[in-house]
Amino acid sequence: ETGVTQTPRHLVMGMTNKKSLKCEQHLGHNAMYWYKQSAKKPLELMFVYSLEERVENNSVPSRFSPECPNSSHLFLHLHTLQPEDSALYLCASSQDKRGGDTIYFGEGSWLTVV
């Protein structure tokens, strides 16, 4: 299944590094999301883009910076992260339409901050 693909799958970075996570969806959807999944915690919504416009930013620290250049691509730029930011970062997409829709997740990017 290659509907939502994320790269890299694994990333180790130092606290002073700058890196980016990339997500691409091949489903023709118009909404994309970043979620954070930490051990023992619920999935946390970080950012939502609908029609390439950010519609939600759930009080995420500024060291995480999203970018959505078009409806198929979503980036998460990372810099000066903390060890507690180590987690699985999941990208997702959906077709934004009245009445509800299904959110499809990518396989995730495992991030370790050392």
Add this chain to the structure above:
Amino acid sequence: GENVEQHPSTLSVQEGDSAVIKCTYSDSASNYFPWYKQELGKRPQLIIDIRSNVGEKKDQRIAVTLNKTAKHFSLHITETQPEDSAVYFCAASWGSGSARQLTFGSGTQLTVLP
């Protein structure tokens, strides 16, 4: 904002028995309730969902019930099999014109014992 509580956090059943996972939500405006299954190291995948205009939905061995008055919904898996072992997440969302913003429960680790 929405708050979703999920119980139990872990559940072990014998193969062939039924498993029930329960969730409550706080926002009466929520109108869409999906359930996701996440196997170890894999992406969350939608297994069933229900909308607020329906009280029950069934798909083979999986069923979901919704009680809008009490603001709770449940996942029922019958005739469990070892491959049902995974973490299950409930979620609730609102909105009918903007991108879906799911609030997830904390997950239930289901183990089906052979």
